Amino acid sequence: MNPHDALTEIATLLERERSSRYKSKAFRAAADAIEGLSDAELHDSGTLRRRKGIGDSSFAVIQEALGGAVPAYLADLRERAGVQRASTLRGLLRGDLHSHSDWSDGLTSIDLMVDAARALGHEYLALTDHSPRLRVANGLSPERLRAQLEIVAGMSGSGFTLLSGIEVDILDGGALDQEPELLDELDVVVASAHSKLRMERGPMTRRLVAAASSSHVDVLGHVTGRLVEGSRGTRPPSTFDPRPVFEACAANGVAVEINSRPERQDPPDELIELALEIGCLFSIDSDAHAPGQLSLLDYGAERAERLGVPAERIVTTWPLERLRQWTQRDRTA
Numbered sequence: 082m083n084p085h086d087a088l089t090e091i092a093t094l095l096e097r098e099r100s101s102r103y104k105s106k107a108f109r110a111a112a113d114a115i116e117g118l119s120d121a122e123l124h125d126s127g128t129l130r131r132r133k134g135i136g137d138s139s140f141a142v143i144q145e146a147l148g149g150a151v152p153a154y155l156a157d158l159r160e161r162a163g164v165q166r167a168s169t170l171r172g173l174l175r176g177d178l179h180s181h182s183d184w185s186d187g188l189t190s191i192d193l194m195v196d197a198a199r200a201l202g203h204e205y206l207a208l209t210d211h212s213p214r215l216r217v218a219n220g221l222s223p224e225r226l227r228a229q230l231e232i233v234a235g236m237s238g239s240g241f242t243l244l245s246g247i248e249v250d251i252l253d254g255g256a257l258d259q260e261p262e263l264l265d266e267l268d269v270v271v272a273s274a275h276s277k278l279r280m281e282r283g284p285m286t287r288r289l290v291a292a293a294s295s296s297h298v299d300v301l302g303h304v305t306g307r308l309v310e311g312s313r314g315t316r317p318p319s320t321f322d323p324r325p326v327f328e329a330c331a332a333n334g335v336a337v338e339i340n341s342r343p344e345r346q347d348p349p350d351e352l353i354e355l356a357l358e359i360g361c362l363f364s365i366d367s368d369a370h371a372p373g374q375l376s377l378l379d380y381g382a383e384r385a386e387r388l389g390v391p392a393e394r395i396v397t398t399w400p401l402e403r404l405r406q407w408t409q410r411d412r413t414a
């Protein structure tokens with residue numbers, strides 16, 4: 082087995098199961114450290130072991146891979162990942178409108194996110210790093226976002242498009258945390274609440290309705306903010322009246338995000354059913370913070386299929402051209 086592939090697959094599987102990002106980072110660093118080495122250099126184990134970026138675990142993986150076997154650590158991870166969950170709907174998804182890079186709180190460069198999206202067969206991926214007020218996540222100032230746009234513009238080609246975007250914070254009063262002119266320039270705007278999730282029902286409803294009514298917004302991200310499992314602990318859903326929020330989405334052509342992260346599973350089933358009844362569009366997104374998390378779409382697709390969301394109503398089943406017509410639609414607000 083090719084050692085570089087083994088290290089990269091390990092990192093990817095660690096990210097998918099959302100274990101410590103330091104572990105995944107270490108294997109990515111080891112993969113970088115052996116990139117381009119000749120066979121002779123790889124087999125010189127004394128020198129290899131002392132190379133920067135190679136630790137005990139990655140060294141063992143490289144040795145086993147060079148020996149022709151699937152490294153035990155990788156075999157374990159593959160087994161834990163289990164049989165890939167296959168839904169018919171997953172096969173219809175063409176892209177993903179919510180992802181992060183190391184410009185905000187993602188693990189890797191934009192490059193590696195793009196490589197992974199291409200490897201999954203995506204036609205498009207929107208890069209949606211955080212907005213300025215989310216300092217804990219290194220949110221992008223207008224200047225940094227403008228700089229990022231120049232890089233994003235050069236990342237498409239050969240049947241893949243990296244869409245520019247943002248996950249913009251919905252501020253307490255419902256305003257969006259980025260300059261309106263800059264939001265206008267982006268391909269995709271995902272709006273999400275990350276602070277004051279415990280607001281009273283009335284103000285929280287008004288806050289989400291304001292975001293869903295904004296002429297800048299395309300997708301309403303993880304609408305309840307709940308966490309149902311995982312290392313960050315659990316968090317109950319925000320309290321708000323969902324009907325007017327989803328009615329505003331439907332009226333404004335805003336897609337309700339089905340966030341695929343297993344610790345979010347947001348919105349809950351009954352809210353997806355309500356949004357369906359009200360006539361909303363949906364976007365099944367990974368909210369990936371590492372390349373290996375782009376495949377979390379499997380979980381979102383499985384939920385949407387189980388709840389009977391028709392593919393036609395899911396914008397991420399649409400070809401790029403139709404998706405662009407939608408993001409450039411005439412807005413009501």
Ligand SMILES: [Zn+2]
Pocket residue numbers: 248273275302303
């Ligand atoms: Zn978010």
Ligand SMILES: [Zn+2]
Pocket residue numbers: 179180181248368
């Ligand atoms: Zn996000």
